[in-house]
Amino acid sequence: MPDLGSSAYLGPVNATPELQLLTAEGAGGVALLRISGAGASAVLRRAFLSGRWPEVGEVAYGELQDLAGARVDDVLVTRVGEERYELGCHAGPAVQRRVLAALQAAGARPGSPPATLADEVEEALGRALSERACRLLLAQPELWERALELPGDLDAARAQVAALERSAVSRRLLEPCQVALRGAPNAGKSSLLNALVGRTRAVVSDAPGTTRDAVRALALVDGLPVLLVDTAGDRDTGDALERAGIERARRASRSAALRLVVVDGREQGDPSWLHDEAEPRLVVRSKADLVAPEARAPGRWVSALEGEGLAELAQTLAEQLAPEECLGGACVFTDRQAGWVRRAAAALEAEDLAAARRALLQVREEAGRG
Ligand SMILES: Nc1nc2c(ncn2[C@@H]2O[C@H](COP(=O)(O)OP(=O)(O)OP(=O)(O)O)[C@@H](O)[C@H]2O)c(=O)[nH]1
Numbered sequence: 001m002p003d004l005g006s007s008a009y010l011g012p013v014n015a016t017p018e019l020q021l022l023t024a025e026g027a028g029g030v031a032l033l034r035i036s037g038a039g040a041s042a043v044l045r046r047a048f049l050s051g052r053w054p055e056v057g058e059v060a061y062g063e064l065q066d067l068a069g070a071r072v073d074d075v076l077v078t079r080v081g082e083e084r085y086e087l088g089c090h091a092g093p094a095v096q097r098r099v100l101a102a103l104q105a106a107g108a109r110p111g112s113p114p115a116t117l118a119d120e121v122e123e124a125l126g127r128a129l130s131e132r133a134c135r136l137l138l139a140q141p142e143l144w145e146r147a148l149e150l151p152g153d154l155d156a157a158r159a160q161v162a163a164l165e166r167s168a169v170s171r172r173l174l175e176p177c178q179v180a181l182r183g184a185p186n187a188g189k190s191s192l193l194n195a196l197v198g199r200t201r202a203v204v205s206d207a208p209g210t211t212r213d214a215v216r217a218l219a220l221v222d223g224l225p226v227l228l229v230d231t232a233g234d235r236d237t238g239d240a241l242e243r244a245g246i247e248r249a250r251r252a253s254r255s256a257a258l259r260l261v262v263v264d265g266r267e268q269g270d271p272s273w274l275h276d277e278a279e280p281r282l283v284v285r286s287k288a289d290l291v292a293p294e295a296r297a298p299g300r301w302v303s304a305l306e307g308e309g310l311a312e313l314a315q316t317l318a319e320q321l322a323p324e325e326c327l328g329g330a331c332v333f334t335d336r337q338a339g340w341v342r343r344a345a346a347a348l349e350a351e352d353l354a355a356a357r358r359a360l361l362q363v364r365e366e367a368g369r370g
C-alpha cells in the first residue's frame with residue numbers, strides 16, 4: 001500500500017454528483033465506475049485515500065474506505081475531467097456492492113444508465129479501443145435515423161429488423177471476445193499468440209507441453225479487441241500438472257467465441273481430432289517457413305517466426321467474429337437497444353407495424369427517460 005498521505009477531506013459536500021457503473025454487473029475481473037458532476041472531487045475525497053490526488057488526465061492508486069475508515073478495496077482512479085472520475089475496482093459482486101455503498105455514503109447518488117442513442121454513443125466512444133470502433137459509433141445517429149423508418153410492407157420491415165438483430169455483433173468492436181488457441185503440443189500456439197499480440201506474452205519452447213495454464217492476452221485484430229487464450233496442447237499424459245492444464249484448456253475452449261486451431265504445417269493431412277473441436281473454428285497451418293510452398297497442403301498458412309500470413313489471418317478472424325455485412329447499417333450495441341429491437345421483431349411477428357415503429361423509436365430516445 002502506498003503512503004496514504006493526508007488527502008482525506010471530510011468537510012461538507014454541497015452537491016451530489018452522479019455515480020454510474022460502466023461495466024456489466026458481475027462480468028470480468030475489473031469493474032469500472034464513473035463519478036461525475038459538481039462535487040465529484042469532494043465526495044471522492046471522503047472515500048478515496050491516495051498519496052497524491054490526480055490532476056486531470058492522471059491516474060492514482062489508493063484505497064477506498066467507508067465512512068468508518070474500514071478498507072473496502074484497492075482502486076485505480078482516473079481523473080477524466082475536472083469533476084469527472086473513473087474508478088476501477090475488483091468486479092466481485094460483493095466488492096462492487098460495497099464500493100457503490102461507500103461512494104453513496106460519501107455523497108454520490110446512483111445515476112440512471114443512458115436512455116438515448118446519443119448518450120450511448122458518447123459512453124461507448126469513451127471505451128472504444130480502435131479507430132474502426134470510433135468510426136462505427138460516430139456513424140450511428142445518422143444510420144439509425146434511416147433504420148427507424150420501417151417500410152409499410154411487412155416482409156420488408158421484418159428484413160430490416162432482422163438486419164438490426166444481426167448487427168449486434170458490432171459489440172465485438174467494443175468489448176473483447178475470447179478466442180482460444182487449440183492444437184497439439186508444440187504446434188506453435190504460443191508463438192502464434194505472441195505474433196498476433198505483437199510482443200512475447202506466452203513462453204515458447206521446443207519441449208512439447210510447455211504451456212500449462214491458460215494465458216490470456218488482449219490483441220487488436222483488425223480493429224477488434226480480442227482476448228486470445230493460449231492453452232495447453234491436448235494429449236494423453238501421465239503428468240498431473242499437464243492434465244490440469246489440459247482440462248483448463250478444454251474449459252477455455254468451450255467458453256470461447258471461436259477456436260483458432262493450430263496444426264503443425266509439417267504434418268501430412270488433417271489430424272484425427274480436428275473435427276472434435278467445436279464450431280465456429282478456424283484452422284491454421286503453422287511454421288510456413290519450414291515447408292516449401294509446393295509441398296503445402298491446401299488451407300491457411302502462417303509463420304509466427306517470419307510473419308507470413310499473419311495479416312490475412314487477422315482479417316479472416318475479424319471477419320468471422322464480426323462480419324462486415326452485418327455492420328454496414330445501423331448497429332445494436334447496448335442491451336437497451338437490443339431490448340427494443342426484440343420488441344419490434346415480436347410486434348412484426350404479430351403483424352403490428354405501428355407497435356414495431358413505436359418500439360424502434362425508443363432506441364433513439366426512451367419516452368419518459370433520458
Ligand atoms: N520455424 C518456426 N518455428 C516455429 C514457429 N512457430 C513455432 N515454432 C517453434 O515450435 C516450437 C513450439 O512452439 P510453441 O509456440 O511453444 O508451441 P505450443 O503449441 O505453444 O506448444 P505447447 O505449449 O507445448 O503446447 C518452438 O520451438 C517454436 O520456436 C514458426 O512459425 N516457424
Ligand SMILES: [Mg+2]
Pocket residue numbers: 189190191202203204210211230231
Ligand atoms: Mg504453448
